[in-house]
Amino acid sequence: xxxxxxxxxxxxxxxxxxxxxxxxxxxxxxxxxxxxxxxxxxxxxxxxxxxxxxxxxxxxxxxxxxxxxxxxxxxxxxxxxxxxxxxxxxxxxxxxxxxxxxxxxxxxxxxxxxxxxxxxxxxxxxxxxxxxxxxxxxxxxxxxxxxxxxxxxxxxxxxxxxxxxxxxxxxxxxxxxxxxxxxxxxxxxxxxxxxxxxxxxxxxxxxxxxxxxxxxxxxxxxxxxxxxxxxxxxxxxxxxxxxxxxxxxxxxxxxxxxxxxxxxxxxxxxxxxxxxxxxxxxxxxxxxxxxxxxxxxxxxxxxxxxxxxxxxxxxxxxxxxxxxxxxxxxxxxxxxxxxxxxxxxxxxxxxxxxxxxxxxxxxxxxxxxxxxxxxxxxxxxxxxxxxxxxxxxxxxxxxxxxxxxxxxxxxxx
Amino acid sequence: xxxxxxxxxxxxxxxxxxxxxxxxxxxxxxxxxxxxxxxxxxxxxxxxxxxxxxxxxxxxxxxxxxxxxxxxxxxxxxxxxxxxxxxxxxxxxxxxxxxxxxxxxxxxxxxxxxxxxxxxxxxxxxxxxxxxxxxxxxxxxxxxxxxxxxxxxxxxxxxxxxxxxxxxxxxxx
Numbered sequence: 001x002x003x004x005x006x007x008x009x010x011x012x013x014x015x016x017x018x019x020x021x022x023x024x025x026x027x028x029x030x031x032x033x034x035x036x037x038x039x040x041x042x043x044x045x046x047x048x049x050x051x052x053x054x055x056x057x058x059x060x061x062x063x064x065x066x067x068x069x070x071x072x073x074x075x076x077x078x079x080x081x082x083x084x085x086x087x088x089x090x091x092x093x094x095x096x097x098x099x100x101x102x103x104x105x106x107x108x109x110x111x112x113x114x115x116x117x118x119x120x121x122x123x124x125x126x127x128x129x130x131x132x133x134x135x136x137x138x139x140x141x142x143x144x145x146x147x148x149x150x151x152x153x154x155x156x157x158x159x160x161x162x163x164x165x166x167x168x169x170x171x172x173x174x175x176x177x178x179x180x181x182x183x184x185x186x187x188x189x190x191x192x193x194x195x196x197x198x199x200x201x202x203x204x205x206x207x208x209x210x211x212x213x214x215x216x217x218x219x220x221x222x223x224x225x226x227x228x229x230x231x232x233x234x235x236x237x238x239x240x241x242x243x244x245x246x247x248x249x250x251x252x253x254x255x256x257x258x259x260x261x262x263x264x265x266x267x268x269x270x271x272x273x274x275x276x277x278x279x280x281x282x283x284x285x286x287x288x289x290x291x292x293x294x295x296x297x298x299x300x301x302x303x304x305x306x307x308x309x310x311x312x313x314x315x316x317x318x319x320x321x322x323x324x325x326x327x328x329x330x331x332x333x334x335x336x337x338x339x340x341x342x343x344x345x346x347x348x349x350x351x352x353x354x355x356x357x358x359x360x361x362x363x364x365x366x367x368x369x370x371x372x373x374x375x376x377x378x379x380x381x382x383x384x385x386x387x388x389x390x391x392x393x394x395x396x397x398x399x400x401x402x403x404x405x406x407x408x409x410x411x412x413x
Numbered sequence: 414x415x416x417x418x419x420x421x422x423x424x425x426x427x428x429x430x431x432x433x434x435x436x437x438x439x440x441x442x443x444x445x446x447x448x449x450x451x452x453x454x455x456x457x458x459x460x461x462x463x464x465x466x467x468x469x470x471x472x473x474x475x476x477x478x479x480x481x482x483x484x485x486x487x488x489x490x491x492x493x494x495x496x497x498x499x500x501x502x503x504x505x506x507x508x509x510x511x512x513x514x515x516x517x518x519x520x521x522x523x524x525x526x527x528x529x530x531x532x533x534x535x536x537x538x539x540x541x542x543x544x545x546x547x548x549x550x551x552x553x554x555x556x557x558x559x560x561x562x563x564x565x566x567x568x569x570x571x572x573x574x575x576x577x578x579x580x581x582x583x584x585x586x
Binding site: 058063066085088104107115117122134141145169171213215 | 462
């Protein structure tokens with residue numbers, strides 16, 4: 001609930017005499033404690049100031065103080081950590097959440113500063129990404145028990161830096177599961193658009209890191225599609241997610257999927273569905289996504305648009321799996337191309353129908369533009385030859401005409 | 414405080430990690446012996462730790478026919494630990510062998526292949542020992558770059574009995 005809006009509404013009700021002033025105060029008192037500190041502008045200004053300070057400290061460290069002995073360098077760098085931790089404890093004891101969250105954020109940055117200083121002093125090679133992982137691990141208890149937004153972003157950013165460093169070396173550390181679990185937990189607590197997006201992106205790169213650490217090659221776009229199915233399953237299972245955030249996330253997913261699918265309808269594009277690596281990790285992931293969707297089957301039947309999307313996604317993944325399984329058969333590439341075109345056309349047709357049924361203007365225009373784009377691109381990049389393409393277009397026109405007839409018979413008579 | 418916070422964990426874990434990191438960094442210096450390794454240099458920047466001189470050693474790219482080794486046919490990836498044996502001559506170390514197991518005697522260093530390496534197709538191997546970055550103020554880093562124009566530069570390293578090493582400094586010779 002948006003407290004400020006409630007406050008304005010209560011003031012109006014009191015002014016119109018709908019409720020008394022005392023009743024208004026009682027209603028506001030019910031929700032006053034639900035305003036998180038991080039939703040205040042003051043908190044964000046201070047968090048920004050702390051981030052600036054953090055960058056300043058890292059630049060001071062980068063100047064290198066090797067003329068001072070180890071103990072002096074360490075003592076100078078430990079000072080902000082000690083002060084920030086003491087401030088955090090003091091603020092917690094006073095019950096000052098805003099100050100405590102900021103102090104934990106400063107302490108987390110100061111801890112990273114110390115990690116990097118010791119790595120600098122001992123010339124620990126920039127080759128090993130453990131320093132960033134240690135930094136993330138050290139601040140995980142803060143994320144776990146005080147999951148403020150700045151800490152969540154700090155952990156997410158650092159964890160991504162670590163993942164990219166590890167991927168460059170084709171390595172994996174078992175401890176890396178801990179930050180992933182902490183990010184997942186924070187996402188489950190918050191259940192908003194940003195935290196879900198951050199988690200899905202993190203999971204995608206984390207899985208990539210696992211894959212590359214086993215020396216596996218990129219399996220193709222089927223890998224991205226499998227992650228989309230997992231993201232959809234997650235979205236369907238989050239009971240606390242608001243309808244608005246669900247819609248935004250779903251639109252991002254659907255837009256990404258149809259852009260990829262359109263690319264796969266090209267002669268050369270379909271080759272990216274399955275590249276050459278092992279396909280089983282993508283299939284296993286897609287199975288996890290499908291199993292995650294299964295308990296929501298009743299809910300899915302009530303959401304035909306989501307159902308159409310899920311089925312199209314699953315069918316494209318199956319096409320990728322079959323392409324990998326029978327890769328030695330040359331004709332299969334043509335079959336896969338026919339399949340991606342059919343999935344694209346038929347699913348957009350189904351979405352168009354749903355848009356008309358539900359009177360969803362945005363969906364209607366989205367599906368129409370998608371179909372027009374497809375017909376234009378196929379006009380340039382033909383199916384086999386002119387006559388085959390002409391025949392396919394004629395069949396598509398017949399399908400649209402049939403849809404129109406069906407609409408007339410069902411709804412307009 | 415309204416909720417009971419695990420303050421000892423929230424406060425203590427960063428300190429434990431720092432202590433562990435400093436101890437493991439200091440161990441080869443404390444228990445190891447000092448040697449010199451010839452190096453080549455270049456000067457990049459790390460965004461967390463400032464300027465450093467990226468060091469290339471004679472074993473950074475090692476021709477396999479120039480040393481003894483017991484590599485078996487197959488794939489070696491970064492993360493696989495190999496042991497590089499050295500011979501000491503005039504206080505400077507020179508690589509003599511590369512093995513899959515620890516050596517019973519002599520001076521040897523724990524190294525890892527860089528990226529993927531296929532034996533016997535490949536004739537040389539790129540190795541890393543965690544001694545590749547020497548952090549220095551920007552002006553010093555540039556001075557070390559110049560030093561290579563004047564003569565040979567050696568890395569002063571401490572190597573312990575387990576083959577762990579720590580870079581102590583750079584020497585002009």
